[in-house]
Amino acid sequence: MINKLISNIKKTKAPIVVGLDPMLGYIPEHIKKAVYANLGETLEGAAEAVWQFNKEIIDKTYDLIPAVKPQIAMYEQFGLPGLMAFKKTVDYCKSKGLVVIGDIKRGDIGSTSAAYAAGHIGRVQVGDKSYAPFDEDFVTVNPYLGSDGVNPFIKVCEQEKRGLFILVKTSNPSSGEFQDRLVDGRPLYELVGEKVAEWGASCMGQDYSYVGAVVGATYPEMGKVLRKIMPKSYILVPGYGAQGGKGADLVHFFNEDGLGAIVNSSRGIIAAYKQEKYEKFGERNFADASREAVMDMVWDIRGALENR
Amino acid sequence: MINKLISNIKKTKAPIVVGLDPMLGYIPEHIKKAVYANLGETLEGAAEAVWQFNKEIIDKTYDLIPAVKPQIAMYEQFGLPGLMAFKKTVDYCKSKGLVVIGDIKRGDIGSTSAAYAAGHIGRVQVGDKSYAPFDEDFVTVNPYLGSDGVNPFIKVCEQEKRGLFILVKTSNPSSGEFQDRLVDGRPLYELVGEKVAEWGASCMGQDYSYVGAVVGATYPEMGKVLRKIMPKSYILVPGYGAQGGKGADLVHFFNEDGLGAIVNSSRGIIAAYKQEKYEKFGERNFADASREAVMDMVWDIRGALENR
Numbered sequence: 001m002i003n004k005l006i007s008n009i010k011k012t013k014a015p016i017v018v019g020l021d022p023m024l025g026y027i028p029e030h031i032k033k034a035v036y037a038n039l040g041e042t043l044e045g046a047a048e049a050v051w052q053f054n055k056e057i058i059d060k061t062y063d064l065i066p067a068v069k070p071q072i073a074m075y076e077q078f079g080l081p082g083l084m085a086f087k088k089t090v091d092y093c094k095s096k097g098l099v100v101i102g103d104i105k106r107g108d109i110g111s112t113s114a115a116y117a118a119g120h121i122g123r124v125q126v127g128d129k130s131y132a133p134f135d136e137d138f139v140t141v142n143p144y145l146g147s148d149g150v151n152p153f154i155k156v157c158e159q160e161k162r163g164l165f166i167l168v169k170t171s172n173p174s175s176g177e178f179q180d181r182l183v184d185g186r187p188l189y190e191l192v193g194e195k196v197a198e199w200g201a202s203c204m205g206q207d208y209s210y211v212g213a214v215v216g217a218t219y220p221e222m223g224k225v226l227r228k229i230m231p232k233s234y235i236l237v238p239g240y241g242a243q244g245g246k247g248a249d250l251v252h253f254f255n256e257d258g259l260g261a262i263v264n265s266s267r268g269i270i271a272a273y274k275q276e277k278y279e280k281f282g283e284r285n286f287a288d289a290s291r292e293a294v295m296d297m298v299w300d301i302r303g304a305l306e307n308r
Numbered sequence: 309m310i311n312k313l314i315s316n317i318k319k320t321k322a323p324i325v326v327g328l329d330p331m332l333g334y335i336p337e338h339i340k341k342a343v344y345a346n347l348g349e350t351l352e353g354a355a356e357a358v359w360q361f362n363k364e365i366i367d368k369t370y371d372l373i374p375a376v377k378p379q380i381a382m383y384e385q386f387g388l389p390g391l392m393a394f395k396k397t398v399d400y401c402k403s404k405g406l407v408v409i410g411d412i413k414r415g416d417i418g419s420t421s422a423a424y425a426a427g428h429i430g431r432v433q434v435g436d437k438s439y440a441p442f443d444e445d446f447v448t449v450n451p452y453l454g455s456d457g458v459n460p461f462i463k464v465c466e467q468e469k470r471g472l473f474i475l476v477k478t479s480n481p482s483s484g485e486f487q488d489r490l491v492d493g494r495p496l497y498e499l500v501g502e503k504v505a506e507w508g509a510s511c512m513g514q515d516y517s518y519v520g521a522v523v524g525a526t527y528p529e530m531g532k533v534l535r536k537i538m539p540k541s542y543i544l545v546p547g548y549g550a551q552g553g554k555g556a557d558l559v560h561f562f563n564e565d566g567l568g569a570i571v572n573s574s575r576g577i578i579a580a581y582k583q584e585k586y587e588k589f590g591e592r593n594f595a596d597a598s599r600e601a602v603m604d605m606v607w608d609i610r611g612a613l614e615n616r
Contacts, residue, residue: 021420024434032435041435073420077427078434079441080395083388105416107450109480112329112381119385126332126386127340127349133387142415144452145478146485170453172417177454177503181496183489188496192486 001137001163002205002212002234005099006259008066014298015254015305017101017236018061018290019266020054020089021071026271027053028283047081050074053286054089057270058096060287064294067099069236069264090136101236102136105167107149114152121153121162138163140214140236143192150199154211158203163210163234166199168192168226171216171239189222193229200233208234208260215253217245217263224252227260235261240297241268247300251308263301269293309445309471310513310520310542313407314567316374322606323562323613325409325544326369326598327574328362328397329379334579335361336591355389358382361594362397365578366404368595372602375407377544377572398444409544410444413475415457422460429461429470446471448522448544451500458507462519466511471518471542474507476500476534479524479547497530501537508541516542516568523561525553525571532560535568543569548605549576555608559616571609577601 009015024032024046032049039045058068070093075086093100106116115124120139123130141153143166153164169179169189179189193213200209209232215223217239227235235253239245240263253261272278272293273286281289317323332340332354340357347353366376378401383394401408414424423432428447431438449461449472461472477487477497487497501521508517517540523531525547535543543561547553548571561569580586580601581594589597 023419023423036435041437043432043434043439043441046432046434071416071420071423073414073416073423073427077423077432077441079427079432079439080388080391082427082441083391087388105414105450106381108379108381108413109478111331112379115331115379115381115385119381119387119390124351124354124385124387126351126354127344129349131351131387133351133385133390142413142450142452144450144475144486145480146482146487148480148482149478167452170417170457172453172456174454174456178452178496178500179454181491181499183491183496188486188489188491191489195485 001099001161002208002210005067005163005234005262006208008099009259009262012064012066013302014065015262015301016065016294016297017067017069017262017264018057018065018269018294019069019071019103019238019264020057020270021074021266022050022053022270023074024049026267026274028286030284043078043081046078047085050078050082051085051088055092056287057290058093060291061294062096062098064291064298065098067101067262068093069101069103071103071266087134090134099137101138101140101165102134103140105140105142107142107145109145110148110152113149117153117156122156122160138165140165140167142167143195147195154199154203157210163212165212165214165236166192166196168196168213169215169219169222171218175216190225190229193226196233197230200230204232208232212236214238217250220249220252227252227255231255237261237263241265247304250301251304254305258305265297269297309407309469310516310518313375313471313542313570314516316407317567317570320372320374321610322373323570323609324373324602324605325375325377325570325572326365326373326577326602327377327379327411327546327572328365328578329382329574330358330361330578331382332357334575334582336594338592351386351389354386355393358386358390359393359396363400364595365598366401368599369602370404370406372599372606373406375409375570376401377409377411379411379574395442398442407445409446409448409473410442411448413448413450415450415453417453418456418460421457425461425464430464430468446473448473448475450475451503455503462507462511465518471520473520473522473542473544474500474504476504476521477523477527477530479526483524498533498537501534504541505538508538512540516540520544522546525558528557528560535560535563539563545569545571549573555612558609559612562613566613573605577605
């Protein structure tokens with residue numbers, strides 16, 4: 001799946017991923033009004049509004065982008081109807097040729113991680129039959145429990161040709177509280193990065209490993225160091241746009257081949273119509289605003305890469 | 309909810325929690341056969357088998373125990389039908405007066421953690437209405453992202469009187485890979501434990517905080533140290549039984565008041581009928597074997613506490 005991700009990136013010339021993290025506050029009133037008229041202000045109504053919002057954004061952007069990253073929490077908050085909308089979103093994006101990165105940040109002891117891996121990127125056995133319940137292409141994984149929490153995910157990646165992005169240095173302000181603590185004079189995130197390189201070595205695609213890393217756009221200097229520690233790992237870079245990262249900050253996340261990183265923007269794309277810059281589109285044409293925001297983001301990052 | 313947990317523990321004299329982590333391999337053939345005859349070897353069939361298995365164990369043990377801990381991965385692996393069985397299990401346990409600890413190990417950046425908190429222990433707003441989608445009493449939280457990943461959970465705890473158990477030192481063999489790394493001469497898990505004490509101070513029940521910690525039974529010496537670092541935090545102790553922990557190892561997880569810890573056993577209880585010790589019950593009476601295993605576990609832990 002890393003090979004498909006890279007081929008999609010080369011085809012679109014867009015090393016970006018759109019974060020499908022719909023909050024109800026991002027969804028235009030006309031969608032919510034119509035859906036609630038039908039289903040009421042219910043969990044089912046919220047989930048249907050989320051799905052309709054996603055679908056319109058996907059329809060207006062899928063030809064420009066290689067991948068999407070739905071954040072499962074934004075669906076899980078609406079319970080089972082929300083998770084149905086998550087699944088529908090995953091399936092629809094895949095039908096459009098997009099690579100789907102499930103931002104699930106799971107991670108547990110061995111047998112439990114194996115269950116998460118089966119449910120999200122693998123197959124689960126029921127008697128003589130097997131099923132791929134959520135069927136994402138990649139998932140994000142939390143490494144706090146160490147190798148035996150990560151290995152079951154890697155095993156499934158090998159079997160099913162799926163991929164992982166393991167949290168190394170997250171984009172949020174307090175990520176340093178534990179991740180930056182010095183161990184033998186070096187920050188913990190570097191040790192996690194070394195482990196990612198080690199885990200990934202056994203699981204190579206053509207040029208890059210199936211095991212990637214998450215490193216926040218908000219920490220470009222750390223990205224530079226981590227890029228060298230994990231040369232064969234794709235880096236998923238959250239924190240662009242709304243969280244403060246800019247294209248010029250991101251060049252060191254990429255390798256010399258122009259590959260090796262994929263930059264996520266969520267709110268900056270899906271709620272673009274709320275920004276002054278895109279308000280000319282109006283709320284009804286929110287997905288056109290998203291399309292323009294995608295083009296601007298690609299231009300910003302490609303420009304920075306060409307000028308480095 | 310910490311007050312209710314403690315009151316349930318005092319009432320049952322059982323500082324234990326039954327881990328409802330059903331693997332299909334644990335479920336007796338007669339249940340699977342009957343369910344598959346009806347629903348086929350499908351995700352729906354697997355989920356129904358899980359639910360019937362859980363219900364029988366709950367019916368045979370609820371009067372002896374204060375709490376249950378369903379591990380959501382074991383349900384999530386069966387996709388949406390699996391998560392329906394999770395929800396059904398949560399609701400049924402609550403109807404029996406049990407405290408429900410959702411072992412979800414979520415944790416993300418602020419706005420995303422807020423969505424998880426709303427979905428699992430809080431309420432989510434849809435227009436003018438609000439809902440409690442999964443409605444557990446406690447959840448487990450992964451702290452790797454630091455305070456701003458944990459604070460949204462704490463905020464919901466305060467509003468809704470729910471509780472947390474934050475991963476400090478997990479029970480698995482490789483937990484030391486990152487958690488034991490020395491920071492200024494002290495292991496990382498101690499720093500996380502200090503943070504738990506700090507987070508918990510603002511969120512007190514009667515004698516204990518709403519913010520507890522997870523510390524594995526497999527690391528009793530570390531439990532002793534962490535008990536002192538977090539005197540007001542309840543410790544959820546996984547790893548008893550199948551993972552290797554014994555009652556005598558666990559006394560230092562408790563405070564002098566005999567409170568402060570709750571020991572989890574999953575496989576050792578729910579699949580007790582597969583052990584030589586309980587094979588006299590036979591597969592059909594698996595839940596009676598679970599009941600006896602609960603009584604043995606309580607006896608082991610209470611005995612160790614009385615003899616310390």
